[in-house]
Amino acid sequence: MTSTDTFKPSSPRSCLAIVLAAGEGTRMKSAKPKVLHQVANRSMLGHVLAALTTAGATSTAVVIGPDREDVAKEVQKDRPDAWIFVQKDRLGTAHAVLTAREALEQPVDDVIVAFGxxxxxxxETFAKLRAPLAEGAAVVAMGFEAKDPTGYGRFITSGDQLLAIREHKDASEAERAITLCNGGLMAIRGDVALTLLDRVENTNVKGEYYLTDIVEIARHLGHRTAIAVVSEEEVHGVNDRAQLAAAERIIQERLRHEVMASGVTLVAPETVFLSHDTRLGQDVVVEPHVVFGPGVVVEAGAVIHSFSHLEGAHIAAGAGVGPFARLRPGASVGPRAKVGNFVEIKNTELGAGAKVSHLTYLGDASVGAEANIGAGTITCNYDGFGKYRTEIGEGAFIGSNSSLVAPVTIGKGAFVGSGSVITESIPADALGLGRGRQTVKEGWAIAFREKAQAAKRK
Known part of the structure; x- marks a missing residue:
């Protein structure tokens, strides 16, 4: 559960969200665009789009760089109805926003400018940013008190009035002493947005069109401006791998707090890593060093033991997983079922009360209720070209170190003898054996040792 699940917008006003996502992120040292790097198994752009949607954005426009079909695809995955605009020349933030002119020309109450x-x-922060617009403000800028303001734009104020935002490179020494800094995000009243943006000029050190200049322009035209102050943590931008790691740390702390507040026990919270979409039911216990990949649901009362890795899996109430278990996409563990140490499961359903206690691989299979899978069992589901299923009936018993060569069916209540290679289906309540008959040679070991010792002496 995340805040995007629990927050409910209350404003009836229409809102266009413009997300700037054209930066290449050269400091990331990556072939992947910066906004596609992930935090809690969701791209940074995905996090921003989800928060805007939850906050009540009624339409969305995303500004991307040239030849960035990968970014466009990510947008369409989360917001298939979004406008996508390409910024061919990077001439500043106001220029980037105006790339979405077609969207800005549509009638809308509020415009939010966000960053990918x-x-x-x-x-709730996006909602806070919009709130003064409903009270008559033309521009609202998001600010924060910076521990170290170096590099940030400064808020020039008079009392509680925002007069201007001065970029660090253009600020005087006195202005650089200000600690109330620009968080980047802005909200603009829809009926004046284009008027303000079209008046921005590039008379500054960098020769760029700064979005922040609309504050002074708005005041010059007689409009009121406002500030929405948030924590420095929230406006944390990501420009390199260290900042990406810091964002991961912050969001993991949020996610851990949320699941514990909902009734989940994290024995050692700092060692558990959650995905943005992890769903943990009441009275779930998660032991140390567990990693949840995307798409995991754990129902009430289940226990996830230490050093387990889960992705795309569903664990029913009262089940146990691990320690040292790996559940891959399509794994479904039934009520009170047990998945033990060094077990890997992929695209497999375990019935209620089924036991797979140790050293086993189950892929593309179904296991009936109360079945028992012995140590060292594997389903041989792939022949290099296709995947095939194994069906194991209710109450079946698979002896240790058995190989089940799919496609094959083990009937209800059937037994498979330990060490068997099963290539043909076994009927209900039958015994299947697929191994060579044991031979015993009396005294063989004595003769072998004598021969070996004689050879060693020579």
């Missing part, structure tokens, strides 16, 4: 590399912004 700020994944920690909460939906």
């Amino acid at each position: 590399d700020t994944p920690l912004i909460l939906p």
